[in-house]
Amino acid sequence: MVEQVRDDATSAAARGRPARLRERLSWARDRSAWRRGRVLAALAALTAGLLAFHRAVPNSPGRLGSSLEAFLPWLGLPVVVVLVLALLRRSVVALVALLLPVAAWTYLFGGLLLPAGAAADSYDLVVVQHNVSDTNTDPAGTARALADAGPDLIALEELVPPALTAYEKTLAPDYPYHAVRGTVGLWSKHPLTGTRLLDIRPRGIPEGWKRGLRTVVGTPHGEIAVYVAHLPSVRFGAGGLASSSRDESAGLLGRALAAERVERVILLGDLNGTVEDRGLAPLTSRMKVAEQGFALSFPTAFPLARIDQVMARSATVAHIRTLPATGSDHLPVVAGITGLGVDSPGSP
Template identity: 50%
Template sequence: MDTAETEQGGPGRADADAGTWRADIRRLIRAGAPPGPWKRGPVLAALALLLGLIMLLHAQIPNRIGNLGSLVETLLPWFGLFIPVLLAGALWRRSALAVAALLLPVVVWLNLFGGLLSDKSHPGGDLTVVSHNVGAANPDPAGTAHDLAASGADVLALQELTQQARGTYEKELAKAYPYHTVQGTVGLWSKLPLSDTRPVDIQMDAGPLAATKPAHVKMTYNRALRTTVATDHGPLAVYVAHLGSVRVNPKAGFWTAHRDRGAQALGKAVAAEQNERVVLLGDLNGTMDDRAFAGITSRLRSAQDAAGDGFGFSWPAKFPMARIDQILVRGVEPKSSWVLPATGSDHLPVAARISW
């Protein structure tokens, strides 16, 4: 009887059909259900991994196309702003996958810049140095000179000095700084004696007519100098430099040709320096994360990185986004480094306290 009913579509066949129907319903429910937290947000997860890899492998990004590698390294700290944006997206999508992927850029960014979030300054120091691009278009050079003298700097380096403003700075700083030298568009004012002062050729003009220009014409546009400051602890070699400007445009990308040429020449000059104690002050038109400065950073270290509080951004003055004004040292110990209040320039002055 059971066999016959089954063969004729009796209760056995009905039970099988009901089981198939229930399985179909379950599959439809599963197909229509939202994906789980580990399957949501694959695009956000991919973007998080890409962000982490860009920061982790920034040195491998080639410069062949528009100096892309240098541009990324210049803006590297700001890549961290993408992390909270991606985190907000991951939380909105309730994506555990994206949150887990964000661990990579978080760890990489903290490894690169986490040390700058704390105050590494220490009390004391033997010498205060200040560097400032005073700005060729500065409407108040006298006020800028007063502000810089009030900083208490023992050694004061200025860049972008114009012929019109040079006399103002010399007059206003004479009382506080009995020793000074100006070589082209850069100068150094000091409370301590100077000696062995000379211009440094950073090859700003490498064109075919460069060799034919008279010496006095070249000197007018000289942008680097080297001098020796006599301290109580012995001679200190001080370099002042203003490297070439950079540009970002659609055709050339991140254009840095003059700056990079100057950085190479400056690196060679520092490498050849016989004095074991060296300070480099200047507007280098780049951050020390940029590979273009490898010849300099391999021999000098940043006072801001060693003893600063925060990132120490110095340009532009109204909304600082990068530290392109640098204080780099060798053979002396940075105790503190900071950014001074704005003057009439489009740069902020930077200062450091160093000791032996």
């Protein structure tokens, strides 16, 4: 008899389980699900606002706006965190609010995730940009790695003797034309003319500071003015982002680009800023940036931002990506340029 009672109790409990399961799964229809997670919903809305209106964030004190814009794509991480917490909290209002930052992030960066739109051999020019580091212990190996990518142009920064000799010797067989001014240089498969030092030295920096050059490359598609630049470094400290020298140098470079008479222009360089950073507005307002590819280039150990840039005027930077690490603290970036013509194959 006792066993029968126990069996009946077990059967009743089993029959009750589906009801409890249905009750638990009905959280989305529960009115409380719309009241839970209001803080999460507010965080989602704040993230969306920062993404959509980052230009409205003031740049003082401490260049707060530029600091935000330097890492703007990483605002996608809070979206993921809020999504997980919203699911754990079973909050409908938070999940609905998440549509805002998802839409804003996709609008700003979704296109960069698309695969290369052009076939690898259909680019008019292929260019490599690399800050090789003045402490690079293997300049010859770095040069070979860059040449193996098969670009038409290779722009390098932080060129110092005796490493410069190693770059010149290693690249000479495939790149018979090159120009160096100060610590920046350009190696080319095509002839160079009109090479000159580009003065982008901000106030307060000694006269020996030479980090810019301008030259004209005679390509199969006609003449292209190519600029190579290395803007001053920025630092994060107790007072925020120290970027005034970088911003001033970007302004000088922007004025030089505005005065350039050659119609088609390519800018290559370590600009110490992302294309979203308002400090580079004198450049991004005049030049096209990469349409596809994130190519986070710095630092090598854990790339957080692309501060090595390829920009173009009267041409398109169709796709950009990184190459494997060299002896530098930057990753090289390689980009395919289109809109120049149809007869110069290459592949990044």
